[in-house]
Amino acid sequence: MAGGGSAIRGSRVGAGPMGEAERGESAPRVWVSYWCATGHETRPSFAQEQGLAVPETWDCPRCGLPAGQDRENPPEAPKNEPYKTHLAYVKERRTEADGAALLDEALAALRARRGG
Incomplete structure (x- = not known):
């Protein structure tokens, strides 16, 4: 096929310049550390907005146990x-x-x- 190629040849979905100009300004973020009973640390980020509360517990992505913000006293595993x-x-x-x-x-x- 000579010369009849696609106009988007060589690109893929999502390709192209992606910056704050295209996406808009990103909201200020705050990173919070959570620890589970097995000692794993998780640091999700949250938008830093007025009135937006950070959750007290977070599920550990490594073991699934609940994690809390106090490293010395993590939440106990739920009793099954x-x-x-x-x-x-x-x-x-x-x-x-x-x-x-x-x-x-x-x-x-x-x-x-x-x-x-």
């Missing part, structure tokens, strides 16, 4: 409760004596229905 069966929940609400009384009551009702 293991799956509980219905029986486990019942045992939390009832004592052994309660269970024995309920069992005796149910057996008595069953025997009465069967005529025994």
Whole structure:
């Protein structure tokens, strides 16, 4: 194909001069350090605007734990409760004596229905 090339030959999407003149002026930034319980430091930047609050915690991108701004006292990892069966929940609400009384009551009702 002779001479019938594309007008954007040799360029790619996003190519070209990119500066503040094209994007506009960038907002002033503030960098905040966060530390997780495993000692990782994360430094996200935030726009420095009036009334804009910096979050107290940030998720660590390396391990996923919550991170706080106090290096010596990072937030604790959330406690993951293991799956509980219905029986486990019942045992939390009832004592052994309660269970024995309920069992005796149910057996008595069953025997009465069967005529025994």
